[in-house]
Amino acid sequence: MAKTRVKYVCQNCGYQSPKGYGRCPNCGQFNTMVEEAVEAARPAKQNRQPPGMLRAAPQRLSEISSEVGERLYVPLEEFSRVLGGGIVPGSLILLGGDPGIGKSTLLLEVSALLSQTAGTVLYVSGEESARQIKMRADRLGVQADDLYLLTETNLSSIFEQVNRLNPTVLMIDSIQTTYIEESESSPGSVTQVRECASRLQQLAKASGMSVFLVGHVTKEGSIAGPKVLEHIVDTVLYLEGDPFQAFRLLRSVKNRFGATSEVGVFEMGGDGMVEVPNPSEAFLAERVVNAPGSAIAVTMEGTRPLLVEIQSLTSPTAFGNPRRTPNGVDFNRLLLISAVLSKRVGLKLHEQDIFVNVIGGLKVSEPASDLAMAAAMASSYYDQPIPADLAFIGEIGLSGELRAVGQLPARLNEAAKLGFKRALVPRLRRKLDGLPSGLQVIEARSLAEALSAVVPRR
Ligand SMILES: Nc1ncnc2c1ncn2[C@@H]1O[C@H](COP(=O)(O)OP(=O)(O)OP(=O)(O)O)[C@@H](O)[C@H]1O
Ligand SMILES: [Mg+2]
Ligand SMILES: [Zn+2]
Structure with missing residues (x-):
């Protein structure tokens, strides 16, 4: 059996090298290079596409429909506006932000609203227990029958439940806790995070389900930041704000389906994120x-x-x-x-x-x-x-x-x-x-x- 080889991967920008550096030669961050196992080449037979997805054949551009399908409007105007008018079916959206800024709160609110207007929503949490999420939902006054919770971090198990439930929208909180068994790298590493995201991207494209990923922004190098995912996903949102202030800004920095640098303003309070329709005031x-x-x-x-x-x-x-x-x-x-x-x-x-x-x-x-x-x-x-x-x-x-x-x-x-x-x-x-x-x-x-x-x- 071949010895497992290792490589060094910058958890900030994804730069790889056979040798570790104290400072990443690509992005200049210190102590972000982490040892990861080199994945053995996959046997050719192993099909990386989800089952049921056909191999694509060339199509005439003129014959391809340009309709993205109706966007799912979230009755939280500030949120929908940042996405360019709603969620595009089959899109993969990354929500990044500092720890504790309110990512889970916002996504839970959005999940509840979507389950009332768009259909079944599955909220997968790898960070909190179902009871913790329920407590937050109670605090937010969330009422939703078509909102399902799953506490799971193994991506294959998540896919199994997704196939069973067939939700309209899937929330993954967070991408850093999700892992694939076959991979030898540890959960949260660049390799794991990228592989999970690209499988979720394929799932979204094949099924038309919209998928949200929560991504933590971290200063220390042990877990991969949202930066390494930006090119895989369709839309990148960042939730920003001063932790000592109530205002939160939701900013789109990349959007394959709409304008970027659009900003939604929210106020964080005891009962969750409330939109601020007139921010200047x-x-x-x-x-x-x-x-x-x-x-x-x-x-x-x-x-x-x-x-x-x-x-x-x-x-x-x-x-x-x-x-x-x-x-x-x-x-x-x-x-x-x-x-x-x-x-x-x-x-x-x-x-x-x-x-x-x-x-x-x-x-x-x-x-x-x-x-x-x-x-x-x-x-x-x-x-x-x-x-x-x-x-x-x-x-x-x-x-x-x-x-x-x-x-x-x-x-x-x-x-x-x-x-x-x-x-x-x-x-x-x-x-x-x-x-x-x-x-x-x-x-x-x-x-x-x-x-x-x-x-x-x-
Ligand atoms: N009982 C409460 N009353 C008021 N505000 C609360 C209460 N519990 C939590 N919060 C607020 O919610 C914030 C945490 O929000 P949330 O868990 O959505 O953030 P997050 O970005 O998902 O964090 P993490 O990185 O830990 O996943 C806290 O910083 C706090 O300000
Ligand atoms: Mg959270
Ligand atoms: Zn780097």
């Missing part, structure tokens, strides 16, 4: 007006404009080395904007610690929020509040110029809808249509010009 709910260091940005999350409050605090440095502490914004963006404020506007930020915080646990990565970040910093520096009815939109360039951003009318309309009376924007190159009446648009060429209009210097 929610994010501005706790705003203190006339406080120095606060500015409102209008960012786009997918196709939806979102108003968020950016707060900043600048205070004299105590120990020579000024600190820059971002929370919810990119560190390099913060450095760039403070450099531009120092050099082009003349703020003496080299002797100030700067803290920037996005309210609501949100992460703002869009450059269009630069101007609001700069305004918040200047407002704190001069200790002068920004007028409460003013919103900021604009990217800042290295020479302190304001650069145009996309989808300005949509942003301005959202600001007007929330009662803002004025918006500071980069100089318009042409007349824009569809601007709201009742909102004064103030144009500025540069950051210095923009700030002199709103933050009176002392």
